[in-house]
Amino acid sequence: MSHTFIEQLAAVGAQAPSADNCQPWTLHWTGRALEVAYASRHPDTNVFDADSHATLLAVGGVAENLSMALAANGVDGAWRWSGGASQPYGELAVSAPLPDTFVAPSGPARRHTNRLPYQSTALPADVLAHAGAAREGGNRTVVLTEPDARECLVQLVRQCAQARFCNQDLHRWLFGSLRHTPQEVAQGDGLDMNTLGLPPGGRAMLALMSSWKRMEALNRIGAYKLLAHTETQLLSAAPALVCVVGPEERYGTLDAGRLLTRVWTELNLAGVAVQPYYVVTDQVNRLFAGTLPAGFDPWIWIAQRDLARLLGLAEGEMLHMILRVGFPAREPVRSRRLPLAQLFTSAD
Ligand SMILES: Cc1cc2nc3c(=O)[nH]c(=O)nc-3n(C[C@H](O)[C@H](O)[C@H](O)COP(=O)(O)O)c2cc1C
Incomplete structure (x- = not known):
């Protein structure tokens, strides 16, 4: 060979x-x-x-x-x-x-991942129909374009993002992933700060949040709510959201990864920008694993019940990923390997 x-x-x-x-x-x-x-x-x-x-x-x-x-x-x-x-x-x-x-x-x-704002222009019907018809194993896609349905999903993301910003393990993981200097970026993994599309003041905000003790103090005055709101602003403005859903088991998830990557690749090849949002799936998984921060279990229970209704999930099915999609306004910095x-x- x-x-x-x-x-x-x-x-x-x-x-x-x-x-x-x-x-x-x-x-x-x-x-x-x-x-x-x-x-x-x-x-x-x-x-x-x-x-x-x-x-x-x-x-x-x-x-x-x-x-x-x-x-x-x-x-x-x-x-x-x-x-x-x-x-x-x-x-x-x-x-x-x-x-x-x-x-x-x-x-x-x-x-690639594009975390920048997108154009508000609607995507062509054939592009959305193609994305909505994608299947792999027991997995499928659900495309949301109606404003009410999109807003309902955004609310669920916001609820889950609040739990995420109160979780010390996820805080350590995020700040361990960030790559600040050219030398750190050149190592080829993690999140290059330049790929995050941070608004003015964003770096200073992240620096402020980098200590968990400070984050805890800020959370006591409601910072997690503000951060969750900020995190969902671009999602609210997107013309469509594509959800990958399917069986909640090991092989189903491997197939969901295939479907996610295929749909994402095809959208990028059609000139459509994509950003995945994992926070809802992650918090629902944490609910079942018992690793949510104190006080959030009831909220995530409600979120997962509402999610099942919104996306028409059958028993044994889950949301694997949400994709924010739209025509790009700018090309992002690309991550390395x-x-x-x-x-x-x-x-x-
Ligand atoms: C399981 C999973 C979860 C992810 N969650 C998010 C997310 O919540 N927000 C985000 O902006 N990107 C998310 N991403 C995108 C990755 O950060 C991205 O794929 C990685 O940085 C490599 O960059 P690339 O997609 O441009 O190649 C996720 C990707 C995967 C596979």
């Missing part, structure tokens, strides 16, 4: 999205198949372990990118996922012989 071909294939896989750009994966070429396994990159601040929902979504995204890359090269591949919670998650067996040159698929390198040598190994 061509080593360069497999290396380039792995590099496309690694362009997948992940929570705070934590890139919780490694790829290993066995000589026959590409294995995808978990990598805990910053254990001192990490909140998402190998079997967490956010990690499984990201791994599904790697799988989708790898499938797109094989398709672009006319190569067949067969996925085999491990049972239970074992590692590696699974492997992609690749059919020989491989082409001499690798053709990069157009989607994965174009897909870790050097391939840090995540790819080969037995060849």
Whole structure:
């Protein structure tokens, strides 16, 4: 097998999205198949372990990118996922012989997060219909364009964001992810401050919030409500919201990651900007895991009941992700990736 071909294939896989750009994966070429396994990159601040929902979504995204890359090269591949919670998650067996040159698929390198304001112009009906018809396994998309439905979802995001800003673990995780200096950014993971699209005063605000003790004091005078309100302003202004929903189990989540990455990539290829919002899913998961900050359980119960009604969730289904979509007003700074040598190994 061509080593360069497999290396380039792995590099496309690694362009997948992940929570705070934590890139919780490694790829290993066995000589026959590409294995995808978990990598805990910053254990001192990490909140998402190998079997967490956010990690499984990201791994599904790697799988989708790898499938797109094989398709672009006319190569067949067969996925085999491990049972239970074992590692590696699974492997992609690749059919020989491989082409001499690798053709990069157009989607994965174009897909990106845009956290800037979007134009308020409505998106074309065919673009929304295409996004709304996407399916993977038991997962589907729900597109909200009606102002009342969008506002209802925004309220739920606001409620969940309030809980998020009162959570010390999530505070440590966010501030551990931020990359301030060019040297920090050059390491290739985490959230480059320049990708956040912060408004004037935003950096000073973040600096103020960076100490948990100060954050707790600010929260006592209601800062978490103000922050949650600010966090949802762009969401309120978006012409459409796309929700990825489906079964609340391990394989369902891997499929949801595939669907999320496919829909997001196709929207970006159609010139549509995308920003994911994970806060509702995360707080609902924390409700069931018992890791919400004190006092928030009743609020998140209500949020998840209202969410099920709004999105028409059946028993055993959940919201995997919300996407804010719209035509971009400006191009954002793009996030980086870790050097391939840090995540790819080969037995060849
Ligand atoms: C599970 C998951 C949760 C995410 N949550 C958010 C979020 O709440 N807000 C946000 O702006 N981006 C979110 N993102 C986007 C990531 O921050 C982004 O994919 C990562 O920084 C890499 O940047 P890129 O998408 O431009 O390649 C999330 C992505 C994933 C896979």
